[in-house]
Amino acid sequence: MMIEALIAVALVGALVTFVAPNRIAGKLAFVISLVPVAISLWMFAVFDGSGNALLDGTLAFESQMEWIQLGDYAITWFVGIDGISLPLVVLTTILVSLAIMSSWTPIDMRESQFYGLVLFIEANLIGVFVALDFFLWFIFWEAVLIPMYLLIGIWGGPRRKYAAIKFFVYTNVASLVMFGSFIALVFALGDGVSSFALPEITAAMLNGGPESFAGIGSGTLTSLVFVAMFLGFAVKVPVVPFHTWLPDAHVEAPTPASVLLAGVLLKMGTYALLRFNFTMFPDQVSQFVVPIAAIAVISVIYGAMLALAQTDLKRIVAYSSVSSMGYVILGLVAYTQFGIGGATFQMVSHGLISGLMFMAVGVIYNATHTRMVTDMSGMADKMPIAVGVLIAGAFGYMGLPLMSGFAAEYFIFFGAFGSEASTYMPLFTGLAMFGIVIVAGYLLFAMQRTLFGPFRLETDYEIRRAPLHDIAPMFVLLGLIIALGVAPELIFEMITDAVDPIVDLAEFGGDA
């Protein structure tokens, strides 16, 4: 029942915080959020699962109970954790705690509501990563939207209303498409399945797959569903060309919301891709390798190019997230141990690094009230510590060795290069890798202009050093980034354990 405890704590905490007086809400929320951190770390310590949750691996902290009988299909409360979900759960809890602390400074209105929503998001994010029944999973998946919509809408920047509604509607449409196609698939599976439990559906998919449905042939149907679901998740990830909601949302969102958005929400998309498309449809994957890989490469390069053109620090980081997510797609489509494992590792790594970057940008923004590269220079002079951490984070983003970003990208490149999914994979890999040059390009340019050189600030705003509670979270993240970079095995071991069954599904074996 630990998972239930995890979610319950967050939910109750959300309610408590919501009614708490503004004055103490921040501290209260932080204290509450430490409980899930503790629980998840404990889970991490005693984790005893093995194999993949969907491919009859043994789950940790599993619990399942009847809920609703919908015609011939049972909807159950079915949660469990395997090597893929555990790191993401831990990432979520930690990131939420740090985000809460980092928002003590910037959030100065309706605090209790703000922190309540943050905790509410946490509950649903955890749910997304642990739910193993489609309907249950979808509830959490959708329920994330509301609090994020409000976070962006209420506490966001000048164009917050536009950004919020865009994010809300766009991602919701995607979810509906995905939902519809998947339900159609389940019905097409016929008597093969008697519930919406993902493992059962996966099993049915892997032996035989669907019959023809509504006059659509079996093969066509499977491909259609695969594509529809890929598109559905592609918006969430996001991959080019479904990414345009991301920069708006990021730029307008308050720092902690950006941290969660980039840190965890994007991972929902890739996580879902891994769980659904790349676990249930191995044949379709092999069928669509080239287009998907192409999309991945385009996302990497195009996203990086866009970042190169920006002058708003947040926009830069936002677009580079698009680029980083492209790596994840590349790793997934490689369908090799290091490819998919690296993709999962990248989810965690990017969560930490982008979180760190957004916090650092946020700290600078708190001090200068501008994010424009053109407005400032020589910040290193005024806030050395924050800038130091920012530089560290930036190099993490560039994939500096001994930081988690390098491990992730290296795994992905290695896995993708050695993949036999398509003869062109080495080519795609080579192209995608050029991202590491562009990323260095725009980050170094931005740092040179803003952090170095003689001090200059357009806005007449008196600079004060960032308080400890702004800096501390960044140091925690930096520590984690370096720890994972020096010893990826900390989580890579359990990831590969959960990934191997997926890799074995592919008839084209992975050498790397």
Place this chain on the structure above:
Amino acid sequence: MTVGIEYYVLLSAALFCIGLFGVLTRRNALMFLMSVEIMLNAANINLIAFAFYHGNLSGQVFALFTMALAAAEVAVGLGIILVLYRNFRDVDVTVPSAMRW
């Protein structure tokens, strides 16, 4: 010799259409109401004719209900038309069109 059922149906259909025509063309609320009454009576003709045709009484009974309800409808309707006149000084149904789109 008895008249074939189809003639009754045609008669009621014609009556129905007359009523409908009235509904569509008349702008006076009362005329509107009367046209509706005509349509109801068209239905009544049907009911009675078919009751005769099928040789069971439920049609005729239903016709009675219809008349009763028609009366009730008129009662409520007149009430509404009354307040309509109070508020708009007119019984033209096309006058009150403040709420649209």
Place this chain on the structure above:
Amino acid sequence: MAVLEMPELTALAPPMILALTALVLFTYDSINPRSTNRPVIAGVAAVGSLASLAVAVWFILAGVGTPVAEGGNGVFDLFEGQLIVDQMALFFMIIVGVVTALVSIASYDYLRDHAYQAEYYSLVLLAATGMSTMAASNSLVTIFISLELASLPSFALVAILKSNRGSVEAGLKYFLIGALSSAIFVYGISLVYGATGHMQLDAIADNLGAAEEMNGLLGIGVLMLIGGFAYKTASVPFHFWAPEAYEGAPAPIAAFLSSASKAAGFVIAFRVFTTAFPLDVMQTLGIDWSLVFIVLAIVTMTVGNFAAATQNNVKRMLAYSSVGHAGYALIGLAGLTVDGGELVLGAAMMHLLVYGFMNTGAFLFVALAEYWGVGRTFEDYNGLSKQAPIACVALAVFMFSLAGIPPFGGFWSKYFLFTGALEAASANPWLLAVAAALVINSALSLYYYSRLVKAVWIEDPVLERESLSQPTGLYAAIVVAAVMTVLILPGFGPVADAAIGAAGAIIP
């Protein structure tokens, strides 16, 4: 179970209790028409509706209406099958009870300075009686009577603010369209009677064979019946009264009509088309009414949602959205197939139940706003969350629930409808179009629902307003509705079982 010993008539207890309450209030009114003893009057109405609700719930739990074969207390049919009390009847009686109760409680504050209190409540309960009876009607006669019993008071209720032009205009339009549709409806009945020679639904089903040569007549009759239902459920093309009626009527009445009356309209539609016109036979007769409902469903939800998307008047937006939801519920009929379809039909019932909570709540919030007198447009609602956070949380719940976003009840029913449509699509590919329309419209609806949330939560008030009062009755009703909308998610198991069971029972 005690129910067994009682005479069969007691199976009709829920509508009867409503009727009784109505009469009590009517007497009270005729004795003391100008009484402003609001607590007593509203209290009586609330108690009566709650009692009817309680009885209905008790019945359904006690297994009344569940065939004996399934371990229940058996389906009660009275007066040679003119009325029938089965699971579906009870299910809809519950919906009506819920809405009536909420509306009566809310009206306590809303009507604080209305001249004739008792007449208002008695009309409400009379209408409720009619709706509750519709749920049990099993013959075109009873259907027509109960339908009119529901309609006539409604006309009066919409126009009850005699000196308010909006209210009167609404009442007029509602009444005229209503009269027209009932005329069409009656004519339809006469044609069906002509083709089959019967009024009682099962009898009609048995005698469809006789209608071979009169299938044209029967077809037109069936379509005219559909017209009648479409009017009651505010579906295209008979929906034109809805926006005006809801906008002009007092907000509680709008809530009442858009939730309960709609549900009642659907229950008779469900019953008639499942019992009297089994699809397989009708198809051989060339009257494939499921096609009609597919078209109506798509058009209705599209018209409703698209028209709602750019409204500036909150109440009107809700009115159109209720048209859109009628379209969703129509999927229940559109999804019926020769073999089965209880999933989709059950989903429609669930939707109507959840809708009873969330939509009533939404309109009651509008009632609250009118009570405060903050205005009718989105702009007027800006920043209300600062003065009335609780009510605004409730509003957000209603809106997101209407949009079908978890973790709220609207999510379940809407997605079950979607699921049902897809299941039915395996038999009838046209349903794919319906499902697609549902997706598009949901996406669009999210846009305008979140606009309202944006207004109260995100926008800043245009003009500063001092703190707002917190009327007990309205608040109570709204909060209850909101809580139910949320709690129904975890507790959806029994609801789903009941609805699908009921649907399964009436599907031949």
Place this chain on the structure above:
Amino acid sequence: MVGAFEFAPAIALLPLAAFVVALVFGNGMPKKGAYAGILATAGSLLLSLWMLATVAGGEVYNEPLYDWAIGDEITFHFGILIDPLSALMLVIVSLVALLVHIFSLGYMNAEGETGLPRYYAELGLFTFSMLAFVLADNLLMAFMFFELVGLCSYLLIGFWFRTRSAPSAAKKAFLVTRFGDYFFLIGVVAIGATFGTLTFAGDASFVNEAQSAIDAGETFHGFGAETWVTILGLLVLGGVIGKSAQFPLHTWLPDAMEGPTTVSALIHAATMVAAGVYLVARMFGFYALSPTALAIIAFVGGFTALFAATMGVVKDDIKQVLAYSTISQYGYMMLGLGVGGYVAGVFHLMNHAFFKALLFLGAGAVIILMHHEQDMWKMGGLKDKAPVTYYTFLAGALALAGIVPFSGFWSKDEILYDAIILGLEEPIFLVAYSMGLLAVFFTGFYTFRMVFLTFHGKPRSEAARDPHPVGMNVKIPLIVLGVLALLAGVVNLAPVGKIAGMDIMFLEYWLDGQYTEGMTGLTYSEYSDTAGLDTTYIAGSQTITLLIAGALALGLALAGAIVAHVLYNVPEPVPHTENLGAAREVLRSNYYQDEVQVWIAQGLAMPTARMADRFDQSVIDGVVNGVSSVSLFGSGGMKRLQTGVVTNYAALIVLGFIALVVGLGVYGGWFV
């Protein structure tokens, strides 16, 4: 095995500790953390010498340290490989690092420099990364620390971040090398994916795998094994070219002189820039498999040597001259390795490390003397005022120019010798050789131009007349390095040895593993066998060839020196560069290399990016917003249905109803 090698990790870890200490406690410490660094590097030096001794004692060490990432087919690990090559390199690096740390006491801790803890911390981090790179036993680990030294270089170049130029130079340095590393990383990934291992040495090394693959005639990705090996080798070479500042990725090094001179000495002369060459030497067995790759290396080297030397001729900034000479010298090393002169290359690497560090530190001393003035035209006449600096600097200059008997001569001569004997067999290499040979002249010229302008003639500025004194901590490193610059050559007096038939080619034997057992696949002779380059001698005689080659090199060097003497060793020297005419501008602007790269960045990348951005905003986002506005427009039309006139409603209802009747009727065939 217990013993010296157990302590190998400490060599790298000591400076890391210094990094942490200086970073955290630096401000509280005397000399701002300098001592931590000095102690650490001193420790590293001692341990390195111990390693050297142990290796000399006949042991080599090649053990994994710990597993970084474990996969089914391949496991990436950190490991330590200590063989003669790495042992030698360890000593060089830690020695120079130590001396630079000491020198910094005099150079940096002067007049209230801020951010010293940062400086010493970054020095420590660099030393750690560099030593770890040298210790690496596999290509991935090598790449990691290869990148890390790049980071340290970035940080140290940008040490004076308050100026405009330093950060920009730092960015350029990192970016250009990153571009090279891009290919390197592809190479690493590809090698790992192809051969399933990344270790340098041992039976399971990718070198052996490649060998057997070629023998088995396998094909990879549609290429023959040998072609594929060539491709892989060239990919890795990309990183080498970036780090060792070879053409065309050399442009960052001159800018890197924005950093403190000590940093230039340590990173941009002696060690980090050597990393590239070291890497080639490290995996020489792999390159030996592909003559094509070797040839390309040779040409890149030869061309760079000449190319850079010509640019060094016209520079006025003393550090700039040294920077270009560095580029050119590394060109020599590449040339040497490219022509199979493994020993020669490593030999020159070692010598260059010493005398170039010496020259830079000397330049640093000069800059102290001149109150931080770097323009040679403002110097002059320092000879008498700062004798120690002068003579040590002179020693370095002689070595650089390659004058007997200074160390530089021996190594450079050996490189050219290896080039010519190969060239005589395969004339194409003669081109590379001649470029290298020509460069000798320019080297001699600019070296002594620098010496004369700086130390000889009359003082040409106030600072030069009254120089700032320098302390012991400056002089000691100079002296140590000066001695080394003079004597380091003796470890491999190849010509003497070959002519006189003496066995005094210690370095060659050393690298050939003749002092050590159990060293397989890493020896000079094995490399030569693999490469299988056959050579011929002028007139069939080794001696004659040796003498001719040596004489040519020495002669040209002296010629250059003499020209410089004639032109600049006068009381009032004047810039004669005008006489170069058009060539001057080309040279001064470095053949417009920077312009090209700036254009790639500013003129190509940025516009493309902006175009992409515009496309994104208008087209892609336009579609998204378009969808919403279209549906809202549709909504506007939809609600116009509701005219508000009840009669119209009735009409619409009837119409709709009739439509239904007709539709269903036709479908159901009622009207037949």
